[in-house]
Amino acid sequence: MTVETMEPNLTPKDFASDQEVRWCPGCGDYAILKAVYKTLADIAVPKSDVVFVSGIGCASRFPYHVSSYGFHTIHGRAPSVATGIKLANPDLSVWVVTGDGDGLSIGGNHMLHVLRRNVDLQILLFNNETYGLTKGQYSPTSRVGTVSPSTPMGSVDYPVSPVAFALGSGARFAARSVDTMQRHLPVVLKRAHEHRGASFVEIFQNCIVYNDGAFDDFTEKAVVDDTQIHLEHAKPLIFGKEGEERGIRLKPGVIELEVVRLGEGGIGIKDLLVHDETNRSLAVMLAAMAPPDFPMALGVLYCDPAPGYETLVRDQIEEAKARTPNGDLNALLREGYTWTVG
Amino acid sequence: MTVETMEPNLTPKDFASDQEVRWCPGCGDYAILKAVYKTLADIAVPKSDVVFVSGIGCASRFPYHVSSYGFHTIHGRAPSVATGIKLANPDLSVWVVTGDGDGLSIGGNHMLHVLRRNVDLQILLFNNETYGLTKGQYSPTSRVGTVSPSTPMGSVDYPVSPVAFALGSGARFAARSVDTMQRHLPVVLKRAHEHRGASFVEIFQNCIVYNDGAFDDFTEKAVVDDTQIHLEHAKPLIFGKEGEERGIRLKPGVIELEVVRLGEGGIGIKDLLVHDETNRSLAVMLAAMAPPDFPMALGVLYCDPAPGYETLVRDQIEEAKARTPNGDLNALLREGYTWTVG
């Protein structure tokens, strides 16, 4: 299907569609859109080979604003539609955009299965810890005690952690970034694109209307140094302002992480854990870190590639064709017993 | 609603209903049924306060065979129906019986949310790695390469691990046992019952017709000693025949488990990891162990209680009533502006 015409040097703004953007002024989705434009320009896949698929929600209006192919489907089902697209044409670069409600409330099951199957998709989950489009009810990622129209006395159920869920579902790529981190986010998105198989990216996104400041505890300029750790493969887990660096190490004797201050009690870099993107257990532990006790782990928490589902499916079809070449439908209809009259 | 009549000394067979059991002769479900009868007799909850809820599948015919209340619902939805039952009457002892297809294929989303919400249910997932009732198609827990009517050339998608998924979803109790382990299984079920909040129990169940021997690699008498580790809280992770004991320890320097032989190279019990049911990271690592490199971890992998959802919901209602006592509907209808004519 795919016609390989390299479009020459697309710039970020070439990826803007002609549709007016209809998010609330100040919504974090704008920043993510910008980062995606940049990423698309960087990865230089022809526009006509890119497909954005989404469900329903504020986040899910995303495809309308990218000048590639796009499918704004129904609530929670984007991973399934995207799977069908990849099965039909594995050569397309398919991006799923979803929200914490779309992807983890109604769509949690498809998320599980698309990750487990390892379909080669980039899955961007905009986590604003609320249902934006339906006016601010609490979501499965909302923290306990969230006051919302459906929980006027505060929510009582425990939230799900998107990355922990993805890892438990068998995801082979899990990463995190923040809407406003315009240098960090495109790098993460590029990594997601490069990873064959399902890439899961949680993006913390500020909903200015219904949940403003939800992530201030680790995204406010004043606190980022103390509350974010930027993961890099094979590098020690270190964060904090220059001169006040801290690190993450395994608590001696137990399977538990702890924050240590470099230089204190003779602790040096060598005592810290070294990030290993291919270690799922480590990723699970990093995903569980959260302020105030721990920094929020951003970047690629886990990446351990394996062939994508759509590739394996194609391979099997090719193998079948090689085994039984020349598929003749007339012959098929005549397999087994037949008899002739007249 | 609940009438507290203690039925005197029920025996396992008092829990048998009058309905003929219709599983295939030799099906592992019979053994699980037996273990459940025993458990129910042991825990001594009145029959009338017990409810079994199931979806659709061979496993899901379970409720018909227990002489308590029972609801055989629709495919994958038992956790939701059970949640409604608990919301209506938190005093009932509610058991969900589901299969790997029912609970993790079509029903994966409800599983995620019932675990995350921590609804006080005992969830028994009979994992036979196949869709028994629909005649043996592969399931989300089937291993790669499974040949089935829908995958004649072998399945290509990676299976999900039920316990890993449960932990990723936020479960606060996760355990494992085997259909035929008639001493082990009732103990695990009793633990599940005692745990307030959602208790997730994976039971390896042999489907003699469509997947016979799927778990032989760790359930055959000849290999159990080498391939099973029975977890006990605060006890070292040790397994193997007497005299040939092995144990599990953390590989030095990395977050990875390894099997070590006791006595070899000076390794003693003190070097082994001690099971800590409340350590989620450890549970995730234990859940990932599988033969041939590791023993299969059986017993309670994780248990870290917190108040059940239905309790918190009730508490909030009680708090609201205390704040605004004497709910008068006539007053409610007259809140805000009203005016009188005539």
Add this chain to the structure above:
Amino acid sequence: MAGNAAIDLTSPPRQEVESVVIRFAGDSGDGIQMTGGRFTDVTALAGNDLATFPDFPAEIRAPAGTTYGVSAFQINFGARNIKTSGDAPDALIALNAAALAVEIRDLKPGGVVIVNTGGLAERNLRKAGLEGNPIEDGTLSNFRVIAIDISKLTLEAVKNSGLNKKDALRCKNLWTLGLVYWMYDRDRQPTIDWLNKRFASHPELAAANVAALNAGHAFGETAELADGITPYTVAPSHFAPGEYRTVHGAEAMAWGLMVGARLAGLDLVFSSYPITPASGVLHALAKLKHFGVTTFQAEDEIAAICAAIGASFAGSLGVTSSSGPGMALKTEALGLAISAELPLVVINSQRAGPSTGMPTKTEQSDLYQAVFGRNGDSPLAVLAARSPSDCFDVVIEAVRIATKYMTPVIVLADTYIANAAEPWLIPNVDELTPFPVEFRTEPEGFHPYLRDERTLGRAWAVPGTPGLEHRIGALEKDYDTGNISYDPANHQRMTDARGAKISGIADDIPLQAVEAGEESGRLCVVGWGSSYGPIARAVGNLREEGHLVSHIHLRHIWPLPRNLVRLLRGFDKILVPEMNTGQLLTLLRAEALVPAEGLSSVTGKPFRISEIEEAIRLRLGG
């Protein structure tokens, strides 16, 4: 009658009108819905009958100044009985250029338009897609225009409030409201009280808003308005004696559920997943925990209905609520409730489809789905509410039927009904007839599918009851034992029993009344749901003109009232206006074999009275 304290005797002579339609419009951020709400309250207090129609954009907060970001609120009020929110407004209040651009089309020729010239700067006009300034380019030449710089006057009015300019400008809706209060002779005090309460923790905001309101009112009293513009009075309507309030559909549904559960003697478990325009019922009930209501926001609509079914199984009244796409997802579980024969109330606030459609717009296109939309022979009861306050009664009726017949009942409302408001004679809950549920407690002779001889409803035995332990499910059950059965004759018998149970409800509901007109004749207009208002008004208007046309309006969509077929056959022509492509029409034609014709309007908006009038005239032969 309460209120009406400060009637200003110095105002110019007021013109008395019987009814008025006003439309407030502005940017989403302009507080239009709040403005409309305040006007509604004081209008109700003024004793007028009224109907409102909030018409907000699909976007949460569209970029300021865009046409798709226009939020509007329409109110029809009068001395006479008000049936709709009105076809074309008599007066339009436009707070910005986009609102003017979008809304002017519908204004009645000669109508009043109040424009905020402060919102007509070049930039605003461009954003609104306007080429010229409508005040200057003749666009408004057919109307009576009051062009004032409301922005500027508001800033002046609140200049001592200490608010920054942005916040100060926010008060312009109140300034405008003050002017409109003056024009229609409304009492400011309730709004002042409301503002003081609302902004209790920000007294400076309260004061500024009150100042703006008073300033707008004062402007009306003192300024020379354009030629031909006079203030009005609208006399109180003739209401039956009693205590009144205004009520929205969503509220009325929530209250109806609470009262229905009380009348049945059951606890209420309401389980839902948010969706426009159904979420309002969830929000309303979530606030009522002190009445013992349990609300559950599920992970999706399937979980929501299943939890409701579980709650009913456990002896509560399980209720769920949604709109089109969510209703579609409940289909399979509805079958379970039908087969398990458990009570369940399912509220569908319909919106424009198909699929996602136009989520904020109204339609009544889910009737097919409600009556026919399940696999297998799956009968259930379907009711429809005709107006916001009617929701209260219909929902109670749904609870009654669901519990008495052990069946799911679907209640059809729609976006219009859910959001609109009207005055309501508040019932005395203690005077409503209870219909207490009797759970089965007697083990002797019990099996779960034991049917009541008269209703055919099955026994409801609740977990926790000693001696009644039993298992149910959706496999076919033996009629005589409740156990699983694949017996051919039994399946026929059970299918027939399920069907007969639902048809039998027809004996337990009122015969169909003729809303207006004769019981037979040349033409009958048959409607259901929220088109009640426009149909009633259209038929009323034509009958006033002397035309013989009748109006039948259905509450019971399934089963249909026993006398309906006979009634329908008494008319030469039958016209069925629907906000769909002819769904009730199909049902009536199939049931009554009458050559009924449809009048279809799928615009996302309520019917206009005039289009129904026109269709009637056409059929009456002009």
Add this chain to the structure above:
Amino acid sequence: MAGNAAIDLTSPPRQEVESVVIRFAGDSGDGIQMTGGRFTDVTALAGNDLATFPDFPAEIRAPAGTTYGVSAFQINFGARNIKTSGDAPDALIALNAAALAVEIRDLKPGGVVIVNTGGLAERNLRKAGLEGNPIEDGTLSNFRVIAIDISKLTLEAVKNSGLNKKDALRCKNLWTLGLVYWMYDRDRQPTIDWLNKRFASHPELAAANVAALNAGHAFGETAELADGITPYTVAPSHFAPGEYRTVHGAEAMAWGLMVGARLAGLDLVFSSYPITPASGVLHALAKLKHFGVTTFQAEDEIAAICAAIGASFAGSLGVTSSSGPGMALKTEALGLAISAELPLVVINSQRAGPSTGMPTKTEQSDLYQAVFGRNGDSPLAVLAARSPSDCFDVVIEAVRIATKYMTPVIVLADTYIANAAEPWLIPNVDELTPFPVEFRTEPEGFHPYLRDERTLGRAWAVPGTPGLEHRIGALEKDYDTGNISYDPANHQRMTDARGAKISGIADDIPLQAVEAGEESGRLCVVGWGSSYGPIARAVGNLREEGHLVSHIHLRHIWPLPRNLVRLLRGFDKILVPEMNTGQLLTLLRAEALVPAEGLSSVTGKPFRISEIEEAIRLRLGG
């Protein structure tokens, strides 16, 4: 005609019969379905027309000897045209007590019953719920009984095979088959060949089974059978010349999809979730990977249909398949496909409902759901297959309509059709008319909702095509640009366009033919789907008796053929037999305003010819 090699000339004189109905029955573990399959093959080779009806239990493998564990296989074959698997069997083969207990009820009076006395031990009788031994207690006095200890004779026949007793006993179905082959003059060789191939890796099993087959046959040749029992011959039927095979519905659907995709020039992506009785299509296609078919077993029915929609969006032919409960779950996504206007074929193998119902039993009760069962005004096309082989044609027609009109098409089959088999004149695929899809490639003037003027189908532009990048979704679209639109008039226009597109299909399908009888008259029997056989036979029988009764059988359920209303109005009475409570009936009454009556049978089994005959006679006035 191939086959018919070894006709035994020493046998007693054979009685010639025109058609015979045989029912094989035994325990689930007895290999009854395989036995029936073999008999079907050789009967086809013998040139008889035939129809089969596998009737297996709901349980995977119920405990041996229970009545609910009885598996049965019925075949009707003859020299004449065979339309159904037969009402009452002429001969019953019962391999155990439970089979005898369950199946004897339906045997024709005077029919032959072959009983394995080896399966009638005290213990077997008790398990079957029998009080006495039917052979002795008079239960069988109305039948011609062949009571033989087949178990013992089988063990003897295979005693040299080296099999243990359990495996040896397993051959008793083949022994029995041998006897039945003798009775009906069938050729053993194809079965021998089949056994040798099937058990190629276990030659001892093959030999034992062949030995049993031969022994049973020899027994017939030599033993003195009971009085009044003679062997039969059944002459070949008159088939049009050509190459034939037997075909099951599930196979025919799978092949039809492959051929349909080929004719459209598209790749096939089949996406489904297992469910009885629909899984067969998935299984059949999964085996055909070498034809390039992609099959996808999704995690549930919602994912299945959504992946199919995704595949269609990406330019393949997306197909999904399910049964009642799964179809219910697809409801919401069907709306998406309707709104996105993408081609999609949805096969519904209906089963007995409501809800889980009787999963292995047949019914045709999802017509309402197919035609009406969605939120919003959501029209799509609905087709129905009348027989196993008809599935092939109907599915191809569905592909044609789906791709030409850019619409989902629902194909209704049922349990009976999916599992039953019949002879089929194999088409030459190269002679079928292709209907190649033309993807849009021209950017000039393109927008995604650009409609073909004639079909109103929209342009199909596939990701990967440079210059046609576009976005679609289920929000309402502007007619002229394809962009999101909330414009009232536009919504009406798009709703009308979607409706007109589907109604317009009526111009592209054949006019309704009258299957049998006159084009107007006193009575017409109107059917659809798998009741074709019994209706055709019943009408045929009565016409042979000289009654004037016509038969119309619908393939196109929606839209209906253009001439249907006219045809229906030409009859005084219309009888609509359905395996539901009257669903097509509703549609016909609404569309044609004719006082059609239903004949409802919901027993999980196909109609009996006699019940339709009776209903016809009643309406003809005896």
